[in-house]
Amino acid sequence: MRSGLGGVDSVLLIGGSSEIGVAIIEAMAPRQRIVLAGRPSGELDAAAARLATLAPRVDTVDFDALDLDSHGRTLAGIFGDGDIDVVVIAAGVLGDQTVFETDPRAAIEMTRVTYTGAASAALHGAALLRRQGHGHLVILSSVAADRPRPANFVYGSAKSGLDALGRGLSQALTGTGVDVTVVRPGFVRTRMTRGLTEAPLSTDADVVAAITARAVRKRQRIAYAPAPLKYVMGVIKALPEPIFRRLPLS
Ligand SMILES: NC(=O)c1ccc[n+]([C@@H]2O[C@H](COP(=O)([O-])OP(=O)(O)OC[C@H]3O[C@@H](n4cnc5c(N)ncnc54)[C@H](OP(=O)(O)O)[C@@H]3O)[C@@H](O)[C@H]2O)c1
Numbered sequence: 747m748r749s750g751l752g753g754v755d756s757v758l759l760i761g762g763s764s765e766i767g768v769a770i771i772e773a774m775a776p777r778q779r780i781v782l783a784g785r786p787s788g789e790l791d792a793a794a795a796r797l798a799t800l801a802p803r804v805d806t807v808d809f810d811a812l813d814l815d816s817h818g819r820t821l822a823g824i825f826g827d828g829d830i831d832v833v834v835i836a837a838g839v840l841g842d843q844t845v846f847e848t849d850p851r852a853a854i855e856m857t858r859v860t861y862t863g864a865a866s867a868a869l870h871g872a873a874l875l876r877r878q879g880h881g882h883l884v885i886l887s888s889v890a891a892d893r894p895r896p897a898n899f900v901y902g903s904a905k906s907g908l909d910a911l912g913r914g915l916s917q918a919l920t921g922t923g924v925d926v927t928v929v930r931p932g933f934v935r936t937r938m939t940r941g942l943t944e945a946p947l948s949t950d951a952d953v954v955a956a957i958t959a960r961a962v963r964k965r966q967r968i969a970y971a972p973a974p975l976k977y978v979m980g981v982i983k984a985l986p987e988p989i990f991r992r993l994p995l996s
Contacts, residue, residue, distance in 0.1 A: 753777065754962075758821075758830045760867045761837030762806060763789035765936035766886060768796060769955035770834055774962070776801050781824050783809035784837070811837045811863025821870045825878065832962060833871040834884040835864050835908075840938050846900040853900045861904035865911050872915050872924065880923040882962050885912035889932045889970070892979045893990070916967050927961045929954065930979070931971040947972055 755778040759767040762782025771780055780801045784790045786808060794804050809820055824830065838860040846853035868885055875881035890902035891909040909928055916926035931954045933945035954971040961969035970976040982990070 754831045755779065756801075756828065756830050757781070757832045757834065758783060758824055758871070759834045759836060760784075760809060760864070760871070761811075761835070762809070763787060763793045764836035764838075764886075765938075766931065766934060766951045766954050767834050767836035768793045769951035770836075770884070770958050771797055772800065773952070773955035773959035774832060776831070779803045779805075779828060779830075781805050781807055781830070783807045783820065783824070785810055809837075809867075811859045811867065814863065814866050817863075817866045817870050821867065821874055825874045829878055830875070830881060832882045832884060833868075833875065834886070834958075835868045835871070836886050837864050837867065838886065838904075838938075840898075840901055843896075843898050843900055856901065857904040857907075860901065861907045864908050868908070868911060868915065872919060872926070875924045876919060876922050881925075882965075883912075883915065883919075883924065883926045884958060884962060885909070885926065885928050887912060887928050887930045889930050889975055889979055891930060893983050913967070925962075925965045925967075927958070927966055927969060929958050929961065929969050929971060930975070932975050934971075947975055947978065 754774045754776045757771050757774055757776045758781045759771060760783050761767055762784030778801055780797050782790060782793055790806055794806050797804050807820060807824060839856050841856040872883055875883060885908060887909040888905040890898050891905035894902050912926055912928035919926060933939060933948040934954055935948060935950050949972045957969050957971040
């Protein structure tokens with residue numbers, strides 16, 4: 747159970763091999779139990795090995811975002827084994843916007859992981875945290891959720907849905923002992939973005955992780971990473987469409 751000093755005992759990472767997710771666990775430094783839920787792979791095993799010194803118990807559990815029917819059973823089994831203080835939803839794929847525009851099936855396949863699968867895990871996680879009576883749900887959204895732009899609006903549409911779900915859950919769970927933080931990173935240097943041209947204010951997973959851990963301690967509902975993106979996106983969202991269209995980033 748999360749202590750009065752804000753310490754975390756147990757974390758469940760959905761998308762167990764996620765570089766940002768693993769960095770978030772390192773920043774939270776759970777004292778008892780870490781569960782990495784993901785597709786079996788060398789990356790998942792490597793993540794478990796990397797975190798092995800943090801907590802006495804580090805487990806990997808099979809989780810496929812596309813296998814919706816298994817989500818309830820899988821998450822209930824993890825909670826049945828002991829309380830979970832923080833659930834982090836990190837499963838997602840970026841894909842290629844140029845492919846999506848010519849192959850709508852590929853676009854929908856991306857949304858089945860990045861929106862549908864992540865949303866399913868978030869809803870199951872929220873229900874289990876609520877039943878437990880305490881805990882925190884972290885949802886990795888993106889600045890791409892803030893305003894659609896030609897370079898990545900299909901991925902942005904999936905993140906917009908997930909972002910709205912997170913904000914809705916945050917409202918709906920008020921007073922239940924469960925908090926929700928929606929994190930909106932910009933361009934983060936991980937395997938997801940390897941080989942892509944970096945965007946302004948690009949950052950690293952440990953920066954996103956430190957911001958997320960702090961947001962959870964402070965029960966902040968929305969966090970941008972890096973922090974100045976909050977103001978940049980505030981301006982971008984407020985721009986009239988004709989001006990926004992002329993920006994090089996759109
Ligand atoms: N990197 C960025 O610039 C950036 C910016 C904003 C938001 N985000 C979001 O942050 C989250 C983590 O991204 P990251 O940068 O840490 O990238 P990452 O290391 O590639 O993590 C993505 C995770 O999603 C998992 N995943 C993909 N398809 C799955 C499926 N069908 N079932 C279960 N898990 C699946 C991957 O597992 P496998 O190993 O099995 O593929 C991996 O664990 C994502 O939601 C991403 O959209 C990233």
